[in-house]
Amino acid sequence: MTRTVTRHAPGKLFAAGEYAVVEPGSPAILVAVDRQVSATVGAPAGAPAGAAADVVVTSDLLPQEVRLRWQHGRLTGLGPRDDRTARDALAHVVSAVEVTDRLRAERGLPASALHIAIGSRLHDRGRKYGLGSSGAVTVATVEAVAAYRGMELPPDARFRLALLATARIDPGPSGGDLAASTWGGWISYRAPDRGAVVESARRRGVEETLRAPWPAYAIRPLPSPRGLTLAVGWTGRPASTTALVSGLDLDDWRGSTSHQDFLARSADCVHAATRALEHGDRAALLGAFRTARQLLARLDGERGLGIFTPELRALCDEAEAVGGAAKPSGAGGGDCGIALLPDEAPERIARLHARWEEAGIVPLPIRPADRRDQPDDR
Template sequence: MAGQRAVARRAPGKLFVAGEYAVVEPGNQAILVAVDRYITVTASEPEASDAEADADVVVDSDLGARPVRLRRRGGRLAGGDGRMPHVVSAVETVAELLDERGLPVPPLKVSISSTLHEHGRKYGLGSSGAVTVATVDAVTSYCGLRLTTEERFRLALLATARIEPKGSGGDLAASTWGGWIAYRAPDRAQVLDLARARGVAEALRAPWPGFSVRRLPAPAGLSFQVGWTKSPASTEALVSDLHRRRTWRGSASHQKFIATTADFVQAAVTALEDGDGPALLHEIRRARQELARLDDEVGLGIFTPELTALCDAAEAVGGAAKPSGAGGGDCGIALLDERAAHDISQVRQRWAAAGVLPLPLRPALEGNEA
């Protein structure tokens, strides 16, 4: 059980490589990569001043002006004014598991530090997913729970689905396993129903139809480049907007998008596994084209001028590029010939001229995996 020793855990951010939007539907595959920017969460005993304030859980973040002090009310944490919802949901979900196992839920202080932001502005590297994964790991470890990597992922997905039911969980998988991964999402509604009906512990054990995750090798002969548009975007808002387009959902265009995405994602997985760089570049260009077709047809605003310039600059030197994730801002990715230093430099210069900041990111080979 919890003692006096603080427990710190970190989780990396992520970028989507291919398959965004389609992956929110259960069983559809996406490729993601974890990147070497991290959120660190430390679970410890609250300070005396927090106990005097009648706080059961205190959340202190370097992104917040003041701590969030929470009290347990009927299995939920109250008093946070809606701040730090992913952390709150993660702590609540872990507490449910402790209750089911007959273990006490200790008072907690949860301290958060992040390198996924720039002066308080997010890069779009999956900070919500990373903080959820790191919180689950830190709190379960502090409370003496020994969980497998997949069990910790499942707890994080349950916590996230309770507040963002349309999220695929791909960010959680990348933050958990690290490196390059192929991911398929389970049916989140079904998973939540399972947890409500049979408990969190059973939801960690039961089959999750549609879910899978496996590691992939890094691209052969290609340099992975990332550009930040300096404009934040809301993945949840963009995905929800697409789901509200009822005339599009179920249409021939929707079916074509899902089928085409499934085809180029699987081809990209094969290219990665075969070490075929040119084939991977071809599939990333197809991914850009299909996202552009979706954007033209539905008008989500996936492609901003900065993201279009980012892609054009990479393709001008024979590379491939696309928005990462929902688009509308945040980051784009590019794959360029790693031997062509001049071309890489030229692309970075064109990005800077277009208002895109090159980020010095590398794949995080380790995730949150124990």
């Protein structure tokens, strides 16, 4: 029987600290959710003559498989069936394989051809909900390929490999989605300088970079909210985090009084939410959620980013109307919003869902999830 390895990685939601978290050392809070991406790695099936590939990737999001060959340490497409759009969609899978294979080579482990099958529960019939699918697919691929190669890595090493993989594509994103997908549950996260770690891997190698200190980087598990229920609503409109964050024009904004004030206020909000989670202080956590919403609204007003769509405003207002607190999750501009409601009155959730549906918002049956809830096949 052919050996295969499957790993699952959950999606994520941002609870606090969006936008600020892209700055190294600025804190954020994220929560992993009970929808996952899976990666199954094994040996490729026999291919027609002349069509052999070093890596074959299939996905339930793509109409056809993608066949790749190694060339000078990078994976390149094979044959006329290699669809450029599909290749771009799989950029995170490809980068995850490349970085993990470099670690394999540095450790002197044998190479072999791979078949990687990706499955996603973070989409519905191709619809994107904004639950961190690119981060989850990167983490799942890193973990599955490493395990298949005989490298069972601790969580910190898996996260660092995943961050190297994504930062090679774009050093802008914070990596918070990767942290949530790696550790699960509620976490506090501070990002490293992504450009610096990519340069370290280039100069010193992956193994040494995994072991070296990463200034400003920190991850800490947090308790789940006590006495509160998380509700998630989808606006029906996908959003591009990269496009929204790039709208900040960081070169112009970074270092300004407005920028420094936003970072300080965001850090204070995250610290307040962290203390509330650690002490089980429901009122303080609801207050921190409301502050996080206000900070995003103020940033939106100052920079004109389009964070708050009419749907996201309605999502937040309807949650407040039934006694909860709500905010966009992530960059805004569409995707999801989240709400916290006191759990001693479950009828409030039903009332909120009904009000959301009237406003054109889709309630999603999503719950926080610990990594122990992910059914890895070992």
